[in-house]
Structure formats: C-alpha cells, structure tokens
Amino acid sequence: MLGAAKDLPMTETPVPKAGIDRIALYQGGESRLGGRNDVLKLSSNENPFGAPEAARAAWSDVSGELHRYPSADHAGLRHAIAEVHDLNPDRIICGAGSDEVISFLCQAYGGEGAEVIHTKHGFSMYRISAMASGAVPVEVPEVERRVAVDCILDGVTDRTRLVFVANPANPTGTMIDASEVGRLAEALPSHVLLVLDGAYAEYVEGFDGGAALVEARENVVMTRTFSKIYGLGGLRVGWGYGPEHVIDNLNRVRGPFNLSTVQLAVAEAAARDRNWVWRCLRENAACRERLSRSLAEMGVLSDPSSANFILARFRDEDEANSCDAAFREDGILVRRVRGYKLPDCLRITVGSENDCRRVVGSVRRFREVQT
Ligand SMILES: *Cc1c(COP(=O)(O)O)cnc(C)c1O
Numbered sequence: 384m385l386g387a388a389k390d391l392p393m394t395e396t397p398v399p400k401a402g403i404d405r406i407a408l409y410q411g412g413e414s415r416l417g418g419r420n421d422v423l424k425l426s427s428n429e430n431p432f433g434a435p436e437a438a439r440a441a442w443s444d445v446s447g448e449l450h451r452y453p454s455a456d457h458a459g460l461r462h463a464i465a466e467v468h469d470l471n472p473d474r475i476i477c478g479a480g481s482d483e484v485i486s487f488l489c490q491a492y493g494g495e496g497a498e499v500i501h502t503k504h505g506f507s508m509y510r511i512s513a514m515a516s517g518a519v520p521v522e523v524p525e526v527e528r529r530v531a532v533d534c535i536l537d538g539v540t541d542r543t544r545l546v547f548v549a550n551p552a553n554p555t556g557t558m559i560d561a562s563e564v565g566r567l568a569e570a571l572p573s574h575v576l577l578v579l580d581g582a583y584a585e586y587v588e589g590f591d592g593g594a595a596l597v598e599a600r601e602n603v604v605m606t607r608t609f610s611k612i613y614g615l616g617g618l619r620v621g622w623g624y625g626p627e628h629v630i631d632n633l634n635r636v637r638g639p640f641n642l643s644t645v646q647l648a649v650a651e652a653a654a655r656d657r658n659w660v661w662r663c664l665r666e667n668a669a670c671r672e673r674l675s676r677s678l679a680e681m682g683v684l685s686d687p688s689s690a691n692f693i694l695a696r697f698r699d700e701d702e703a704n705s706c707d708a709a710f711r712e713d714g715i716l717v718r719r720v721r722g723y724k725l726p727d728c729l730r731i732t733v734g735s736e737n738d739c740r741r742v743v744g745s746v747r748r749f750r751e752v753q754t
Contacts, residue, residue: 401517402514403514405514407507409507412426412427414427416711419714422715422716423716425716425718425732425734426716426718427616428583429610429616430691432666432735434613434614434615435614437653438613438649438650439649441652442648445645448644449644449645453642453643454644457475457642459651460477460620460647460651461622464477467657473630474597474624474627475622475623476622476630476637477621477647477650478623478642479646480608481606481607481610481623482512485508486508486512486515486516487636488545488623488633489513489518491629491632492545492632493512493516493517493544494518496542497516497517497543498521498540498542498543498544499518499521499543499546499547500521500523500535500538500543500545500546500547501520501523501546502522502534504528504720504723504724504725505552506547506552506582523537523538527686528694529557529559532559532563532566535548535567536567536570539571543575545578546578548564548579549579549580549582550580550584550593551587551688551689553582554694555725556685556689556690556694557687557688558689564596568596576603576629578606579592579603579604579606580606581607582608582610582611582621583611583612583689583691585611585613586611586612586690586691587689588664593605597624597626601628603625604625605623605624605625606623607621607623608621609621613660614653614663615653620650667691670736671691671693673736673739675693677739677746678695682750683746691732692731693733694720694725694728695728695730695731696727697727700727702727703719703726703727703728703729705749707729710749713741715745717731718732
C-alpha cells in the first residue's frame, strides 16, 4: 500500500489538492475606520433598516431550543419560501447564505476537468467556489458593464459544466431582460447548468428572479438570499430553486445540519413578512434614484442600477481613489472594486435617505477641493 507514496512529491508539510493555494481570498466590505464611532458602512449592500421585527422576535423565541439538533430537511423554511414565492417546496434547497448553495453547485457539477464560466465583473464567489471544487474558472467579457449572452456562448466548450450569471449583477447593478436570459438557457448545451443568482431580485418590482425559467427547463437553477433585502447578512441563510434532479444532487453534498435552529426560525419569520420586502423595495428605489441623480449632477455617473447599490464611475483610478479617501475622511466606507476589474469605480450601497445625503455632501466637498 505504501508503495503508492513513491508517486507523491516529498514535502515538508501536508499539501492541499491542486489549485487551492491559487485561490484569491474573498475581499469583504470594510466595517471599521480607525477610532471613529460615526462610521457609515456602505460597503456590503446591507439593508439600512436592519432586519424585520418578526425576525428578531423569532430569534428570542428559539432560545429554549438550543440544545436540540436542528431540522435536517429544512421543511419549515422551505414551505414558507414556497408559499411566499408560489414555488414547489420539493425543489428548494437552503444553505448558509447563497454562498453555500453556490459552493454545493460547484462541488456537485464542477470538479477536476470542468470549466465554470463567469463574466468579467461577476461576483467573486463563483471563481472561488469553482477553484475549491478543482474546476477551472473561465472569465468571459461583458459589454459596457453588462452581461452579454453571446460572449458567454462563445466561452462554452465541451468541458463547461456551469455558467453563473447574477441578475441584477453585483457590483455593476445592471440587469439583462428575461428574453436574453431565456435565449442563454436555450442556447447552452443541455449538459451545462445555468445558475441565475438572484441575490438582488427582490429589489426589482415584479421580478421572479428566474423562477419561471427554472420551472420550464431542466438546466436552470436560481439562487436567492436573506442577506440583502431581508437584512439578515449576519444570519447566513440563502436558498436555491432548481429541477428536482439538481436539488437531489445538491442535497447529497449538503451537510445535514448546515443550518442551525436559529437560522431556520429567523429566516422563516422573515420570509413570511411580505410587507417588509415591499416597504424596503419602495424606499430603496426612491433613495437610489435621488442618489444617482445627485451624483450625476456633480459629474459622477453610474449605470441605471436595479439593486440596492450604485456603481459610481470616475474619470480614472486616481480620481476614484481620491474620492474614496474623501469618503473616509467623512467616516463613509464604500467598496473599492479594482478586484472586479473596475478600478475607476466605487460601489456605494444605497442607505437611508439621511445616509444618501451624507454621501452626496461628501462628494460635494470632494468636488470643491478638487477645483
Ligand atoms: C450578496 C450576494 C450574494 C449573497 O451572499 P450570501 O451568501 O447569501 O450572503 C450572492 N450573490 C451576489 C451576487 C451577491 O452580491
């Protein structure tokens, strides 16, 4: 048996599987700014109104149950999601954030020899999860910060197993319409799974995140999250909706107790609070339009955003850096997006009306010292 060891290189320390040490670590939004206690965090697309009251109440209600193992089939949460979104509960899988669902998808459908397509400015977890599975991430171009179906199709080979598209996309905030998504699903070879990441779907009035397409096809999955409009980024709950054969495979790589009693109960309460989503959607849309208009008046343009952030564009990287420095002086944290190949941009979460006013004031002062 030991003979096999001959083929392995001799090393001083245990060696991870190929490619692991090349994974670039995820860069999260900053939350602290040396010594200040008035920091306005607009770097992680969090809900400025926090979590719904019903979710906080559920949190304290479960405190007597902490010695019990949680439900392994997530039936309560899956049925709540299914009722609210009018979906089939048997086609839902829940994870520790949609990040975990993305990871399940890569583990089940990626792996050594597979290629996983993401677009130029696509969410960084696609690449990380693909590489963790042993697959090769393949980046395809976008056109003017927008996902381009034909560029994706050009990137498909017989090794392609997964295609990740966020709609609306992060960090660009742009969207492609349902006919384009449908065309992509139709044109992909049948062995390729199209993943529609709907982390910001709730911010688009009347948008189903791709659920109808999932139901019409065998090769489309949708992922969703409680981290954004539900204001539960710290809780870590997301879910996926897909054909039964896909959900069955994802459940095989999912740990039985991947979600705690607390996560399940709080997310279920949040899901059932339909009013919350409606109120946050309206408030976000109004504040986002005012913010992008005010910045545009000062020469800081952004593409029309369908999410809870805008991607502010500057003349060049230097100007983006200087504006970021000015924000910091004013205690405002936004997201640098150089790692997303957008060095001349800053991603700014849409906060409350007051938050947005602070951002606009900061950019105004920045412009004044510039001239
Ligand atoms: C925030 C975000 C997610 C959600 O991540 P969670 O793990 O659910 O917190 C997924 N995809 C995109 C594009 C995001 O921006």
